[in-house]
Amino acid sequence: MVDYLIILFAVTLIYFASVERLTNYIRLISLQGLLLFGIAIFELKEINTANMLFIAAETLFIKTILVPYLLTRIIKRSGVTKVHRDAMPGFYLLILSISALLFSVILTQLMHNQYINSIFMAVALFTLFTGLLLIVTHRLIISHLIGFLVIENAVFLFSMAVGNRMPMLINIGILLDIFVGVLILVFFGLRLKPRTNELTMLKD
């Protein structure tokens, strides 16, 4: 079951490359939160109840509900609905995304280890590359925020890959989400002008 959920998670990443509407991005982020909850439920069997509740709150409340809600508010406030017209076309992004997937699979094969679930590792790496691609190829601040959230999901997947052995690391990852992710969204997402890409006041 976990494998199906992880593969579905990978599909959402490919979908990131082909959409242009920001509402679709938000839906994907929300869906990823839900999938991460499912993966956590099935994967972390040896974890204690308190930690499990903590992870459930993180995935279901923060990733699936709170973060998408905040993103929607930012979009409504700014009136921006699509990615920047100068962003890389979806077709090229799709090719890059597939290449990132292939690279992740090859890298995972090279790093084969008894402690690692290969599918977990490959998809976590793919998630990381997708997040970085979103930041590098897009120009709107809100796209960068979404790229950051995707990287956060990569961190979460990585930490779950070793979660049974290291519950403390998962908690730290969760704290990263709560303190930084939400801080960025609430504090800066609503203050900066998400419509523009004009963060050029500071330059040489």
Place this chain on the structure above:
Amino acid sequence: MVVLLFFTTAVIMSLLIILLKRRVLTKILSLLFAVFLIGFTFYSWQNLNRTEFSYFTFDSAGVLLLSILALLSIPTIYHGFIYTVDDDPKKHSIYHAALIMLMTCMSGAYLANGMTILWIFVEATTLSVAALIYHDRNDAALEATWKYVFICSTGIALAYLGILFLGFVYGRDDAANLSFDTLVGLIKQVNPLYLKIAFLFVFVGFSTKMGLFPMHTVTIDAHSVAPPPVSALISTTLMNVGFLSIFRVYSLFASSEILGFMNHVLILSGVLSLLIAAGYMLKAKHLKRMLAYSSLENMGLVAIALGIGGTGYYAAFLIIILHSLAKSSLFYQMGQLSRILNTFRLDNCGKYMALYPAGALVLIAGLITIMAIPPSGLFISELMIFRAMVNNNQWIALVIVILLLSFILYAMSIRIMHIVYSNPRRDFDPGPPSYVNPVETVSQFFLLGLVVVFCFYQPWFIADLINQSIAIFLP
């Protein structure tokens, strides 16, 4: 338990400042914190290599950097009082509470004996410094803070992935804290590819803090906007946090077969940092940004020194210490310069010697020390790096480094001399200069004086700590 007492007291002081919002109380608590930090540093000297509260060890490298922070704490708080004198009580209290938290988090990062605890404190420094960068509440501050938080968070997420890779390396039930002591025994048994990936993630991630290529841009923007006393900390002790984080992982992996790979990465990153610093300093138009690029240059030299090895290891620590002293005094001076000239734009600056001779002398002395011109102690450290390069037959790297340093020396010298002696290039009405008491420069002359002392005499207790920090590399 002293560690726990230190952190608890710092948090309580910070909360009291935020909640009560009384100027006098804020000043008293801030100074008390500085005294407390200095006392804590003395305690750490007396308890070298002792582990407390399981997660903190007073090891030589950590204590060395903690000492620099303790030394800079009083001038930073003092210049902070001056900078925030006209602020409303809310801004005033947020500034000083965040400053205390920043210094506390940096202390925690220095003394952390495991990757996860180190990471937590590094992350916490991002949050506390964000409040300080945003202090002026204008568009530029918002942009700089956004960039700092966003890029640092992305970088720290990458560093976290590197730490998780170390977790894969470990793969055992008792791996929760990933302590350096337990990891060191496992490194040789691991697939080098894991170590390479972990090192790259950690290096790129923590280079956001060290201000090193490829993540240097974040600190440049933060420097130019943050209040000068905060820039002094970002440019020195916070960069030292990044350096120590990278150095910890480098030391950990040094016994493995990826040492050569790490050295290549460090040298490449160092040379590219110098190249970028030289390029931008040659066209710099903003004084604080120029100083920020000078920090990039020095961190580039530190990376090169580590990558070269040999006497380079000692030189790296020496640069870290002396750069902290020299750069912080220059940034403190920026606070006074802005009150006299009302600008940081280089074209608008000039005649500083006539307007404020004490400050102009700090700029000249700062130029000499930061550019490693004798009698600056940095001259000794750069000489050690060059000697290590010659010993390793790295002639091409040596030529490139000297060439780039020459460009940087030229760029910085003409700009500082222009500020001190020339007329402003543009017709600029800065308004009447504020009165700045020359006594404010005392701490700057003191710190610059220490840098000069290191050219002739390096105190044995400092040399001992450096040698202990690099003991695993010594033959």
